[in-house]
Amino acid sequence: MQRHGWNNRKLELEVTQNDRLPGFLRALAKANIPLKKMKTTKHHVTFQTTRKHLPVIRKLRRKYHMKMTIDWLDEEVILRNEWLVHIGLLLLIIVPLCASQFIWSVDIDASTPEQEEELQKSLYILQISPPFLKSKLPDETIIRQQILQDQRELSWVHIHQEGSNLTFSPIPSPKLETEIVEKEQPSHLIAKKSGVITHFNLTKGERAVEENKAVYTGDLLVTGILKQGEKEIVYGAEGEVFADYWIEASFTLPRTIDYKVPGERHYELRWKKDKVKKGDDWQNVKLPKWLAKYVELSVTQQSTTKQLKLDEQSVEKVLLPLLHQKYVNELPSKTVMKREKLLQVAIDNDTVKGKVLFLVNENIAVKQVIYQGD
Incomplete structure (x- = not known):
């Protein structure tokens, strides 16, 4: 039934006038193709028929070399049962699916x-x-x-x-206030913590250990004494020595916690003469000098409070980054948390307890004054 209805769909054909048109129309009539509502103009002939006759019409059109256009009259049918339509639908599904990957x-x-x-x-x-x-x-x-x-x-x-x-x-990282340091006595650089040396950033001194070597608290890292034959020159050591070490941290939290996440940013343009509170400004946008004389452009960002009930999965996805940021803010500048590993988690009705390991890369060098005698 569906195929029969498809074949009976109405269509209108427009054929361009030329000296072969009479022969083409006679061939259509001879093939018992009904030509309804035929209209003739100076340049075209139009008539209506059904889709089931279209293969024969196309065959005769090629035989008589006629120019012809087809217009589908059944507007209720949105998608035609044609291979071009099928390919188009297939591409409509495949292209977005592939693009989403x-x-x-x-x-x-x-x-x-x-x-x-x-x-x-x-x-x-x-x-x-x-x-x-x-x-x-x-x-x-x-x-x-x-x-x-x-x-x-x-x-x-x-x-x-x-x-x-x-x-x-x-x-x-939070900005640390720089202190004015008076001229110091020449020093060695020793380890304030145990770890595995990763790299050096020195301005003076000679390495006493190699990279990828384990050192312990108090070990000499960089010597400030340079030897030239039997002569020793107290030169001093300056710089940083970075090493990896592990921090084990314990945490105890209520199972349901409230936390804040950054919201949308809003830009505000105001005249410089306007007096406003800048407590909510997240940052000021740098403007051209000629414009900055008159206006200020600031960015405000309000946080949104959310509630989360912790389980093992959320501890790893949500809590670990928060602990990461908490501990890195307590450590010296230039310190990097390279890796975190959840050791254990215990969850009861109201409390979440656990332990986590952080692999930290920090400057472990501190100065030790070189004693030169009286």
Whole structure:
């Protein structure tokens, strides 16, 4: 029944006038093809028929070399049972499905152009450059570890994926007040903690240990005494020595916690003469000098409070980043949390307890004055 209804669909044909038109019309009549509502103009002949006659009409059109257009009259039928329609529908399904498997754009929500440029370099090392398959995206821990290791002025990086868009929001470490240090006596650099040396950043001194070697508290890392034959020159050591070590942390939390997440950013343009409270300003946007004389453009961002009931999965996905940021803020600047590992979690009705290990990379060098006698 469906096929019969399809064949009886009405269509209108428009044939261009030429000297072969009479022979074409006679051939149609001879083939018992009904030609309804025929109209003749100076340049065209139009008539109506049904779809079941279309193969014969097309065969005769090619025989007589006629120019012809077809208009479907049954507007209720949206999709035609034709191979072009089938291919179009197939592409309509396949193309979005394939496109959804890719990351098409990567945004960096940095506070300064310099920070954005440095972050782009880290992403280039990780081969995060769109477009690429979502399955090729490295684990968030690996991405964050590389970024924090490259940019030690950052304390954390939020990674947000929405559809085919990936957004990185770096969070700078708290700024520490710099102290004016008087001229010091020449010193060695020794280890204030045990760890495995990863790299040096020295301005003076000679290494006493090699990279990838384990050192213990009090070990000499960089000597400030240079030897020239039998002569010793007290030169002093200056710089940083970074090492990996593990921190074990315990936590006890209520099972249901309230936490805040950053909300949408809002831009506000105001005249400089207006007196307003700037407590909610997240940052000021740098404007051209001629414009900055008159107006200020600031960004405000309000946080949203959410409630979460903790389980083992949410502890790993939500709590670990919060603990990460808490501990890194308590450590010296340029310290990087390279890895975190959940050791154990115990959940009862009201409380969540557990232990977590953090792999920390920190400058473990402290100065030890070189005693030169009286």
